[in-house]
Amino acid sequence: MHNFCINLQRCCFYVPPTPPTPTSIANEDLKEALKHHILSPERMWTLGYPVELEPNSSKAVVYINPPPRPRPLPTHWNVNAPEFVPGSQGDSGRGSWDTTPRSDSDEEVDTVEHTCVRCDRQFQMTADGEFTKFDTCIYHWGRVSESRYSCCKSLVGSKGCTVARFHVWSGTRPGMNGPLEGYVRARSRRGGVYALDTEMCYTSAGLELASVAVIAADGQLVYQEFVKPSSPVVDANTRFSGIRPRDLALATKTLRDVQDDILEFVGTDTILIGHALENDLRALKLLHSAVVDTCAMYPHPRSFPMRRSLRALSEEVLGRMIQCGSAGHSPVEDARTALDLVLMKLYEERASRAILQPYDPLISGI
Ligand SMILES: [Zn+2]
Ligand SMILES: [Zn+2]
Incomplete structure (x- = not known):
């Protein structure tokens, strides 16, 4: 020992x-x-x-x-700030999918709105599962205990300590799912x-x-x-x-x-x-x-x-x-x-x- x-x-x-x-x-x-x-x-x-x-x-x-506990409201950060460059600080959240989000000039496509399970922000994907734009995911990966995140010990509601390239969703929504x-x-x-x-x-x-x-x-x-x-x-x-x-x-x-x-x-x-x-x-x-x-x-x-x-x-x-x-x-x-x-x-x-x-x-x- x-x-x-x-x-x-x-x-x-x-x-x-x-x-x-x-x-x-x-x-x-x-x-x-x-x-x-x-x-x-x-x-x-x-x-x-x-x-x-x-x-x-x-x-x-x-x-x-x-969800069993109310999550803190997401704070909207300036995603163009240098520290938010995709992949600059991320962990595994860089994504192994070399995807190219659809450009804004693309014709109107049907999109589906999801809620990111890490940062609670809304994001959109096409029906084919493509992101409609780049929007980095800034989040705390730790649990909340006594009003602080276990990942970085900062207070609930503070800026995320981890950056990932993409938002992610669970595949289900509260309420009935199916068939x-x-x-x-x-x-x-x-x-x-x-x-x-x-x-x-x-x-x-x-x-x-x-x-x-x-x-x-x-x-x-x-x-x-x-x-x-x-x-x-x-x-x-x-x-x-x-x-x-x-x-x-x-x-x-x-x-x-x-x-x-x-x-x-x-x-x-x-x-x-x-x-x-x-x-x-x-x-x-x-x-x-x-x-x-x-x-x-x-x-x-x-x-x-x-x-x-x-x-x-x-x-x-x-x-x-x-x-x-x-x-x-x-x-x-x-x-x-x-x-x-x-x-x-x-x-x-x-x-x-x-x-x-x-x-x-x-x-x-x-
Ligand atoms: Zn996110
Ligand atoms: Zn944290």
Whole structure:
């Protein structure tokens, strides 16, 4: 351990004593113990999970709640100032798409207005996903805590500390979204329990799947792939996704390939575990009914739509620091953390029931 760390609990090199993670739950017992944590269809709808529009269709609808906290009003900066030259200070937000915005002399085209998820400014794209003009995105990438951004410690409402070449949007809007095309659903009767996590990048069509990892209930990695987005990449979102532009350039699997691969082992009776799993299922365009979400299992003290972060839950419940490197999130680490959080909850439930009941056959070997 290096000796210049003052706050050991916050130090990424510090490995705290890890509570025993109960991985010895038999698979069938695990399914049984998970049953009362499976989200109801109503809860899934409220949380923003994709829902099948009609039986046997490939179309889904999604209801998106308004953002959980009011974001500060965007301040309009002089984008011609030297510090705002595209790419002059940016991070991964330079965009790997060598796009040329349409010139002002172009004929009138149909445009769609989007709200940037980073800076809240409005911007326009053509129906084909081209930007109508250059307009740099100036934003804070950190969370707000005690009226300050975690990225630069400046006050809420202050000028962004990070510049990216383009604005980006999520691909969804508050309220009803859809019909959304290209969704699949398991048809086989396979069972099993898997934890799943994805990472996404920004494309002209919004957030798209860039990477996926699936962990079996015994903690083994069973599937991991980079995915080639279907639309031009605007920003690889490296700071958060851990995806580098070259990962996307080298990816050969399409979303359709990944859907086919996953449905090789995910069936109608499979229980999928994740943290805010609705985002992953939307990215995968996967309709699934049996889901256990650590956001619901460990609710925020101020209740929904507030949610606790996976990082905070991991530190508090598992005593394990995650997402603390500069390389962004790892879907393998995040999926494994979600699985361990679920196992820990079942372990605690079993322990509390054991006080009331002399014998509990659900969980064995702990
Ligand atoms: Zn922006
Ligand atoms: Zn900042």
